[in-house]
Amino acid sequence: MNVLYFAWVRERIGLPREEVQSEAATVSELVDELVAREARYAAAFADRSALRVAIDQELSDFDAPLAGVREVAFFPPMTGG
């Protein structure tokens, strides 16, 4: 699936999007896999409560299942307006 990063999450991980092959059942499991990979993911996901997640461009949460999902995005709380 496509995994997207925005704002300081993007900066810490060092790229705006990547294709990830994963059998993770939930967003949390996907994050666990990423964190296990490299320090830059661990740095980005150190405090999950400071992050928001969108699944297929809809706000969601870390417990959400990933079956059939094409796009997951991670970012800090939004600051529009």
Add this chain to the structure above:
Amino acid sequence: MNVLYFAWVRERIGLPREEVQSEAATVSELVDELVAREARYAAAFADRSALRVAIDQELSDFDAPLAGVREVAFFPPMTGG
């Protein structure tokens, strides 16, 4: 003093302003004097609760004293905006 009328008060009395010589101590007494004059005043002031009064261009009420006052205005509730 100058007495001014607006909106349907003006229409019923038939003029927008007039100079009135009066010894009335309060707005209510002034209205009593006007009502006693002619039917058109009685028609305009038939329901005082439907009217508002301004003294020297500040909203006031019928109990207000008239000593030193130059301008009294009568009108229905305002409909600005």
Add this chain to the structure above:
Amino acid sequence: MRIVVQDAPFDLGAETAQFAAGHSNMGAVVTFTGVVRDSDAGSLEVMEIEHYPGMTERALTAIAEEAQQRWSLGDVLVIHRYGSLTHGEMIMMVATAARHRKDAFEAAEFLMDFLKSRAPFWKREVTAHGADWVAAKAEDEDALGRW
């Protein structure tokens, strides 16, 4: 603070752009514009707005000053027309500038609530069926209670 009472039309776009451009350190600008709607009684031919010259400017100034005391505002603009207007014409506008949106919104609503019931304007609708003074609404008087 700028208070304008005039019979001529005003340019909403130009007024809004000028107001916002003049306050570059205010993060929030709110405008309200009142437009002549069609009459509930039928096809509106003209809306006549009568006012009390002198008192009108005093009342609008007092309301704007009160808003500036209650909220942290960079500026306030009030424009209100009188005379004969037709359906779709703009009657009036207010604009507020503030650092924070809450102040700008609340002050604009306050201005409108007081301007509706405390500024000496009276509207008269002329339709094919005749002419009638617009009655003040109880809900407009009630709206003052929240401030």
Add this chain to the structure above:
Amino acid sequence: MRIVVQDAPFDLGAETAQFAAGHSNMGAVVTFTGVVRDSDAGSLEVMEIEHYPGMTERALTAIAEEAQQRWSLGDVLVIHRYGSLTHGEMIMMVATAARHRKDAFEAAEFLMDFLKSRAPFWKREVTAHGADWVAAKAEDEDALGRW
């Protein structure tokens, strides 16, 4: 309903005038404009606004549709910029048209509250002291609770 997401500046005056002119049977038009303020940290060199193309349009559309369901509105306009902006530039605007001012005001405030915390934009301030992402404010999240 019109939702615009663009990097180019927009013409607040022209947009406001066009929006109001298009709704002659709506008595009330409210606009909100967000302007780049100077940074609390010092002299702002640039504000960079990042967004999530695709989700941004979806989120803004969903927020505007929600407003139309909750209030009796004639129309809604949302314009939001991204990219590099400088002090005093306009970031975004919303406009609402309604028969009654209460609907127009409440819907505009609702749009702003949700747009602040639920539309995928992120602001970064660049000053002489460096660059920092603007942190979301607890009060903005709290503001959603009233709806």
